[in-house]
Amino acid sequence: MKILLIEDQLELSNNIREFLESEGIVCEFCDNCFDAQDKLLVYHYDCIILDIMLPDGNGLDLIDFIKENQEGSNILIISAKNSLQDKLDGLDLGADDYMTKPFHLAELHARLKVLYRRNQLGGTDKLVFNEIQVNPENLEVTVNQNLLELTKKEFDLLVFFLTNKNRVLGRQAIVQHLWGDYTDDLANFDFVYQHIKNLRKKICQAGGIDYIETVYGIGYKFNTTKE
Amino acid sequence: MKLINQFTIWYLGISVIVFLIGGILIFYKLESEIDFEQGRELERQLDRYARKMESMDDPSILSKDRLEIRELPLNQALVPFQLGDTLAWHEPLEQVERQVKAGRSYLINGKHYYMSTYNIMIESDDITETVVQTMVAIFLLLLIFIAVTSRLVSKKILQPFHSSLTKIKEFTFKENQPLVFEPSRIEEFEKLHEFLNRMSARMLGDYKIVKEFSENLSHEIQTPIxxxxxxxxxxxxxxxxxxQAKWIAASHQSxxxxxxxxxxxATLAKLENQEFEGNQQVNLSALLNKSIADYExxxxxxxxxLHQLIEPDIKIEMHPNMAEMLxxxxxxxxxKHNEKPGYITIEATPSVLKFRNKGEKPKRDVSEYLDRFKKGNPNSESIGLGLSIVQQICRIHGFTLEYQFIEEEHQVTIQLQN
Structure with a gap:
């Protein structure tokens, strides 16, 4: 997977690149519209991460250019403006997703993967890790060929873990991933705990390994080294 | 009280004083004028009698009820004309009345006579009565006239004032136009207009600065965060x-x-600046049900x-984003402020939206929670702006918000009819 990051804040783009590259994603970067157009004319990217406010223009104006020159690539907007209007405008113009700064890198990664799977791979590929198989198309999960009965939230949670293996996922990141922005000040992470407990139980009952471990006081981690 | 009424009352008050002073002046002037004229008339009468007596031998025959003729010694000095009053029988009125008496002495045919006569005096009571009646009549006329005309005149004079008032009422930051008024011939209005024009321009400038500041702050701070x-x-x-992981997690959370x-x-500032415009018919019931489903x-x-007492298809006039936020x-x-286990009761009718939930007894007056950053538990993760936002939304739409703690229950009541 190859992406182009158009973001004028050097440190922010460093964060994103570092995170994504450690996940094996090829990440090219530029900090203005002009350079971005250059790159977009020459290379093909699976996904473009686009900041709205750029030194030489508005990122929204680039969307048409991207659509013309990049076949089948996805656009994910990242903006400091938490404005509904901008979000609607961006999605109207043809962007695939919109994230408001600040965001969790794990969340960005998860959303990129979702877009990639949906558009590039036609949503047909399965997420496989050892005995766990996830089919995003029909929301089916099997562990050792045993079908798991998961709720929507548990399914999302498992996909989130599988996309961000071996990373500490803070409770806040999980809450935001599952419930969106609006619930995250509900000052109670009980429900994260509940969902994770259920998910772990179901995986174990189906004979799977309990990969998900608690990082005390912080969150959870999908530990692939567990046996 | 209307300005015109205030003016009228003052004007009438001043008129009363002027009429009083005027009445007194007229009274004295009238009285002295009458006395003077009466004296003159009596003197002329005496003179006439004196002339008659010149051609008479016996002046005493002229003496009658009103005329008194007395002979004085020749060597006595002439008595000049003098006025006095006396009490005498008045024939037409058939009673003793105060009368004006005039007398002087004449030298007639070598004899010295003192003659005096009197006439009925016009009493000051009568003068007072006349003066008072006249004044009251004039005052009443004035009253009626003012009452009728002032309304008409004030409408005309205050017309520019009212049109300015409408303009001021319609002033919004959103239009970004300073107040401009039609020129007025009245100096005070001109001054007021000039002042308001400058003030509104200044306000718009300040508003722009504050707005830019809060916008920049909210955008620019998100990137470093x-x-x-x-x-x-x-x-x-x-x-x-x-x-170290725990420290990092805590920093991250902050x-x-x-x-x-x-x-x-920033949202609150937007609300306060009334940047959301364009009310629509919002289906409150559907909105509530959607929200409930989200939080299920x-x-x-x-x-x-969760108990729902929501009437179906409640329609209210609101900005859709704000309704959702509310x-x-x-x-x-x-x-958030519930207990475990607890309950929430949502009641909604076209006129009232009410949330009741079980919760801890608040440590302070619940109405304080409507203020910014006031929260029951200082360590809670919530930032304490939720109810301020709710209150602001209510204020914009003219709803009344009431927050009470009754019988172990938090009650937020919103009257949707304004």
């Missing part, structure tokens, strides 16, 4: 000790909170039983 939180996330996944505070404050899971996990804040608030 994103940088920090990203670094912390990377750090969290680097080889570190458990203790940056999230910072971002949220800035965002909520959370409600279940917190073991809250419902969402109210519901999340009711969940």
């Amino acid at each position: 994103a940088v920090i939180s990203g670094k912390l996330e990377l750090l969290l996944n680097s080889p570190i000790t458990d203790q 940056t999230q909170k910072m971002s949220k505070v800035v965002h909520s404050l 899971e959370l409600v279940a996990i917190k073991q809250i039983s 419902v969402d804040n109210l519901l999340s608030n009711a969940i």
Whole structure:
């Protein structure tokens, strides 16, 4: 997977690149519209991460250019403006997703993967890790060929873990991933705990390994080294 | 009280004083004038008698009831004309009345006579009566005239004032136009217009600065927060000790909170600046049901039983985003400040929206929670702006918001009819 990051804040783009590259994603970067157009004319990217406010223009104006020159690539907007209007405008113009700064890198990664799977791979590929198989198309999960009965939230949670293996996922990141922005000040992470407990139980009952471990006081981690 | 009434009352008050003083002046002037004229008339009468007596031998025959003729010694000095009053029988009135008496002496045919006569005096009572009647009549006329005309005149004179008032009322920051008034011939209005024009221009300038500041703040601060939180996330996944991980997680959480505070404050500023315009028919019932569905899971996990007494298809006139914010804040608030197990009752009719939920007894007066950053538990993750946002939304739409704690219950009541 190859992406182009158009973001004028050097440190922010460093964060994103570092995170994504450690996940094996090829990440090219530029900090203005002009350079971005250059790159977009020459290379093909699976996904473009686009900041709205750029030194030489508005990122929204680039969307048409991207659509013309990049076949089948996805656009994910990242903006400091938490404005509904901008979000609607961006999605109207043809962007695939919109994230408001600040965001969790794990969340960005998860959303990129979702877009990639949906558009590039036609949503047909399965997420496989050892005995766990996830089919995003029909929301089916099997562990050792045993079908798991998961709720929507548990399914999302498992996909989130599988996309961000071996990373500490803070409770806040999980809450935001599952419930969106609006619930995250509900000052109670009980429900994260509940969902994770259920998910772990179901995986174990189906004979799977309990990969998900608690990082005390912080969150959870999908530990692939567990046996 | 209307300005015109105030003017009228003052004007009438002053008129009363002027009429009083005028009346007294007229009274004295009239009295002295009458006395003077009466004296003159009596003197002329005496003169006439004196001339008659010149051609008479015996002047005493002229003596009659009103005329008194007395002979004085020749060597006595002439008595000059003098006026006095006396009491005498008045024939037509058939009673003793105060009369004016005039007398002087004449030298006639070598004899010295003193003659005096009197006439009925015009009494001051009569003069007073006349003066008072006249004054009252004039005053009443004035009253009627003023009452009728002042209304008409004031309408005309105050017309520019009223049109200015309408303009001021219609002034909004959104239009970004300073107040401009039609020129007026009245100096005071001109001054007021000039002042208001300058003031509105100044307000718009200040507003722009504040708006830019809050907008810049909310945008510009989110990027550094994103940088920090990203670094912390990377750090969290680097080889570190458990203790370090906890510190990092705590820092990360605080940056999230910072971002949220800035965002909520920006929303609140937007609301206060009335930047949301374009009310629509909003289906409150549908909105409530959607919100309830969103929070369903959370409600279940917190073991809250939710009672819905929502009338179907309640339509209210609101900005759709604000309506969503209102419902969402109210519901999340009711969940947040609940007990485990607890309950929430949502009542909605076309006129009232009411959220009741079980909760701890607040430590202070509940109405304080409507203020910014006032929260029951200072350590809670909530930032304490939810109810301020709710209140602001209510204020914009003219709803009344009431927050009470009654019988172990938090009650937020919103009167939707304004």
